[in-house]
Amino acid sequence: xNEPASEQRITAALERxxxxxxxxxxxxxxxxxxxxxxxxxxxxxxSLRLAGxxxxxxxxxxxxGLAISYLPSRPSRPSRPxxxxxxxxxxxxxxxxxxxxxxxxxxxxxxxDAQGNVSVAGEVGxxxxxxxxxxxxxxxxxxxxxxxxxxxxxxxKGVGGTDTLYQVQSAGDDLAVVLNGQATMRFANRQVxxxxxxxxxxxxxxxxxxxxxxxxxAAFTPTALPASNQLVVxxxxxxxxxxxxxxxxxxxxxxxxxxxxGGERLIIVAGPSAVDxxxxxxxxxxxxxxxxxxxxxxxxxxxxxxAEEAGRQIAVGSEVEVxxxxxxxxxxxxxxxxxxxxxxxxxxxxxRGGPIKVGGRNWWQVSGWExxxxxxxxxxxxxxxxK
Amino acid sequence: xxxxxxxxxxxRGDIGGLAALVERYQTKAVRAAYxxxxxxxxxxxxxxxxxxxVYERIAQFDPERxxxxxxxxxxxxxxxxxxxxEARHQPLADETLAWSHPAVGEDPLAILARSEEIAVVxxxxxxxxxxxxxxxxxxxxLDMSEGEMAQAAGxxxxxxxxxxxxxxxxxxxxxxxxxxxxxx
Numbered sequence: 001x002n003e004p005a006s007e008q009r010i011t012a013a014l015e016r017x018x019x020x021x022x023x024x025x026x027x028x029x030x031x032x033x034x035x036x037x038x039x040x041x042x043x044x045x046x047s048l049r050l051a052g053x054x055x056x057x058x059x060x061x062x063x064x065g066l067a068i069s070y071l072p073s074r075p076s077r078p079s080r081p082x083x084x085x086x087x088x089x090x091x092x093x094x095x096x097x098x099x100x101x102x103x104x105x106x107x108x109x110x111x112x113d114a115q116g117n118v119s120v121a122g123e124v125g126x127x128x129x130x131x132x133x134x135x136x137x138x139x140x141x142x143x144x145x146x147x148x149x150x151x152x153x154x155x156x157k158g159v160g161g162t163d164t165l166y167q168v169q170s171a172g173d174d175l176a177v178v179l180n181g182q183a184t185m186r187f188a189n190r191q192v193x194x195x196x197x198x199x200x201x202x203x204x205x206x207x208x209x210x211x212x213x214x215x216x217x218a219a220f221t222p223t224a225l226p227a228s229n230q231l232v233v234x235x236x237x238x239x240x241x242x243x244x245x246x247x248x249x250x251x252x253x254x255x256x257x258x259x260x261x262g263g264e265r266l267i268i269v270a271g272p273s274a275v276d277x278x279x280x281x282x283x284x285x286x287x288x289x290x291x292x293x294x295x296x297x298x299x300x301x302x303x304x305x306x307a308e309e310a311g312r313q314i315a316v317g318s319e320v321e322v323x324x325x326x327x328x329x330x331x332x333x334x335x336x337x338x339x340x341x342x343x344x345x346x347x348x349x350x351x352r353g354g355p356i357k358v359g360g361r362n363w364w365q366v367s368g369w370e371x372x373x374x375x376x377x378x379x380x381x382x383x384x385x386x387k
Numbered sequence: 388x389x390x391x392x393x394x395x396x397x398x399r400g401d402i403g404g405l406a407a408l409v410e411r412y413q414t415k416a417v418r419a420a421y422x423x424x425x426x427x428x429x430x431x432x433x434x435x436x437x438x439x440x441v442y443e444r445i446a447q448f449d450p451e452r453x454x455x456x457x458x459x460x461x462x463x464x465x466x467x468x469x470x471x472x473e474a475r476h477q478p479l480a481d482e483t484l485a486w487s488h489p490a491v492g493e494d495p496l497a498i499l500a501r502s503e504e505i506a507v508v509x510x511x512x513x514x515x516x517x518x519x520x521x522x523x524x525x526x527x528x529l530d531m532s533e534g535e536m537a538q539a540a541g542x543x544x545x546x547x548x549x550x551x552x553x554x555x556x557x558x559x560x561x562x563x564x565x566x567x568x569x570x571x
Contacts, residue, residue: 010558011527017512018418018528022427025417027435028409034439035402245510256510 230302231281235268237300244300246286246293251275257293260286265303272297314351314364314380319387322347322378329376333363340376343369348386355380394450397442405442412458413438415529419459420466422524425513433469437461459529460539463521470517511558519554526551 239260247254250273269292271281279297284290314320325345330337333356352375353365362380367373388407397404420430512520525531537544
């Protein structure tokens with residue numbers, strides 16, 4: 001029995017969701033210690049799990065060739081929510097709240113190489129790579145009290161750019177980020193966003209004041225949103241993601257009204273509105289009722305109007321679809337001519353001749369409305385080219 | 388070491404047998420638990436505890452029986468129990484994105500597309516009740532039959548059918564373009 005496509009889709013979606021959320025697991029060190037611990041305590045499991053995570057992190061760093069002279073007193077895995085803490089502040093510098101008891105040592109020297117990889121220069125800190133994401137993703141991560149979250153945002157590939165997240169734990173009195181490429185930085189909630197926008201080389205550094213990094217104002221410029229893919233209101237766009245959520249309002253947290261699959265066409269009816277560095281566009285065409293909703297513009301590609309227009313043009317040999325509920329096929333190219341047949345909306349016809357311009361409108365000779373190969377004429381305004 | 392040998396060794400007290408089982412099933416189990424509870428830390432705790440229970444109770448296990456269904460049943464049931472116990476638990480919206488680790492050098496466009504797809508699915512799962520998520524996970528992620536699901540939950544097969552119907556209907560309501568309106 002064939003499994004329905006919907007069930008296969010659910011299976012594939014769950015598989016992807018799970019694989020993305022849990023790329024790898026290493027439970028054995030914690031389990032082994034738990035079992036061999038003769039005096040097991042109720043809270044032991046979690047602490048051992050975290051210890052195991054730290055061991056994996058340290059191993060990863062060693063593999064990466066990073067020198068480590070400072071190990072954090074807590075596991076370096078970032079804590080979880082609150083969600084969406086990356087509020088990309090437009091200001092280049094502002095004081096950040098002091099956390100009671102937080103270590104006032106925030107220093108590291110980072111080097112971003114030409115490939116966008118980040119490493120520690122000198123033996124002054126610990127850098128752990130959190131992951132790589134699409135530009136504009138939400139990062140529900142808050143760094144540990146003694147660390148920073150550094151986001152290297154590479155927009156040199158346009159909408160295909162990526163964010164690479166690093167957690168930096170450091171000792172000393174300053175943090176320097178050496179970037180290969182024109183870059184800008186923004187700060188919020190002890191998170192540093194570095195935008196790479198070209199291939200030139202530049203060094204940016206900043207120092208810690210009152211426990212938090214303060215950038216050199218001369219080194220930073222406000223970051224503008226990227227060109228929004230030439231999208232304008234009225235554009236016909238195609239969805240470039242495998243699936244795209246349609247929201248009731250602006251932002252990913254807004255209620256989801258539905259979803260469209262990659263390759264589907266939408267019409268932009270309003271926008272853009274920028275929220276958290278993302279251009280949101282109001283679109284229609286995602287449901288049959290003609291409702292509108294908001295979606296992430298990063299996953300919309302404008303359909304070339306010229307190419308689309310060319311594709312719509314009817315010519316002899318084209319296959320066309322009837323767009324009117326009851327279209328008359330007439331003996332001649334004239335509304336007063338005898339009707340040979342009436343065909344329903346959606347019927348496919350083949351263009352055999354024409355056009356003839358009558359009253360400012362094109363008429364085409366078509367066949368396919370019966371089985372004998374007869375031809376008749378109909379108005380172009382009720383036809384849509386499909387091939 | 389195959390599964391049967393691992394279980395036999397574990398029953399003789401050799402924790403190397405458990406190590407083999409952990410190696411084989413830990414990822415699938417944590418992913419299944421995560422899909423149900425939407426919290427990776429909780430998922431890892433559940434699975435870790437489940438393996439320790441396996442160690443403690445392996446003497447009762449018949450090595451002729453397949454290990455995976457038995458173990459996954461423990462994992463899903465423990466996850467649901469933990470969710471119920473932790474009344475303060477709330478779904479962690481979009482946690483998925485934060486923990487994805489694409490391969491180095493992967494096409495950024497592919498990353499973009501997958502991120503959005505994952506966001507759609509994650510948002511939908513977050514809106515389902517835990518029991519419905521568990522039903523979907525058992526049937527579509529763990530590939531359990533309705534009979535196995537009924538046995539695992541201690542309910543009648545008809546109850547499982549009804550839960551699946553409800554879960555699919557909810558998915559269809561939330562994701563019409565993904566699930567399709569006419570498929571059942």
